[in-house]
Amino acid sequence: MADSHFSADPFSAHPDQHPMANPGYGKRCVPGQQPRTNHDFLHLPPREAAVAGYIDRLPEGADMSAKTLATVLPYGQCALRTALQRLVHAGHLRRGREHLRGSDSPRWVTRTWFSRAARDDAWWAEFTRGGGDDSSPAPAPAPSPPPQGAAAVAQLASRSRALILLAALGRTAPALSLSARDCAELAPLAAAWFERGAAEQDVLRALTAGLPTPVHSPAALTRTRLISKLPPAPPPPPPVLRILECAKCGAPGRPEALPGGECGPCRGEPDPRLPVGALPSERVRAHAAEARAAAGRGPQGAPSRVTKRSASPSTSVGSEGADSLATLAQSPES
Structure with a gap:
């Protein structure tokens, strides 16, 4: 019974009838693909193996969004988003953008790259630089006899x-x-x-x-x-420019910053864009509200409706003191 989860065709949907993305977008197979076998995705959980087997048979340019996949597969959008993220973690899938050089004008298109074999982060990093051929290709076949007939x-x-x-x-x-x-x-x-x-x-x-x-x-x-008089060989075509995106939030980044296909904040790490020691915006606003309250002003800077008391150094804080508190609240030491 367990083997039925890994069937090569677990769904009644036909890949040839799958909706296509806009021209130039959608699924793209990476280079260096090996022939398809029945045990390509046995290392994945049953649901992810079934989804990967269906995606593997989709044609180039097929729509790979969870919304479209949910219309043809017996899973909801949330389940499919989770399955796609697990395929990213396993090294079968990456999302990103590719720079096209056409006759009209250069443009970036959204791609979903799929690999039948699980690839590590180093392989995907090389793929973004225009490489991506299989690092361990099959041995070269024996020389074929001269053609006849x-x-x-x-x-x-x-x-x-x-x-x-x-x-x-x-x-x-x-x-x-x-x-x-x-x-x-x-x-x-x-x-x-x-x-x-x-x-x-x-x-x-x-x-x-x-x-x-x-x-x-x-x-x-x-x-x-x-x-x-043989003319020189034409120059090689320029390498294709590719940028990977986080599988969760879609933020673009270098491959080194997206291990496992996810950025640092989505993995629970601090956002590198914030300076070291800086307070989050929520804490800054909270400290500013406390400073305004101590100065006897409302949230918008208007005088609060409280009973006026005689001003004294021990019971009142002037505007200069409020500014000092606000500055102190934003300092790393606070």
């Missing part, structure tokens, strides 16, 4: 763009007419140009501009120019 045809088709260009090169420059064997041998060199972002016109210009007269060996000249 249909596989060889598919590999040849991947270089068809380069083959077509080389075969038609003689139409642009008759002195560079190539044989079928020459085209097959030079196709990988031409394909390298396309892999680096060059267009057909870029390759043709590099091969046909300033040809010598006469061309004694079209294949040798084409090979030399494809190698010597």
Whole structure:
């Protein structure tokens, strides 16, 4: 009976019919995911394991809010919020924002990153810096045999763009007419140009501009120019900027400040934004009220409706004394 709690499909809801978030938002799977198994979430309590199994099968961009999950799962919003927080503590889930660089304008979008494997805080910190590949990848497979038959045809088709260009090169420059064997041998060199972002016109210009007269060996000249004029590799794309948020209050912070996915105040630690020794605002207001009462004034600074007595140093405190008390109340020593 206990194994039924960890069923891979404990709900009648279908993940493919789950509501989607706004375009660009919602669930995102982290890189380095291993194949799905039936024991991925056995280390979690039954409810959290069932929720994690459902989230794992959701498509990219699915709405991950507790309100939406409550409409398809047999749990209430409070129970789902607790389950999601426990998935954060276990290392399967993180919430945050990601900086997108589009054609219009840069913007930040809210993400919910899910990992089938439990990740520690160090892994999530590396993930926010643009990394996140599995630190212990599976061993490299054994070298596959050379493709034959249909596989060889598919590999040849991947270089068809380069083959077509080389075969038609003689139409642009008759002195560079190539044989079928020459085209097959030079196709990988031409394909390298396309892999680096060059267009057909870029390759043709590099091969046909300033040809010598006469061309004694079209294949040798084409090979030399494809190698010597190969454009540089494009720069790598800039790393994606990510910021994690507290799973409880949503406050953004550095990964080092969010161990277990929660900020210090949500874990019961003092708020680091307050200066050392500073009194909370509630105590400051209480001390100020006591100072006003001692000065014979009401809460808003108006004279209180009390019987006036003769002023004396022992029975009355002037406005200067009230200010001194208020200043003293706000000092750390008070």
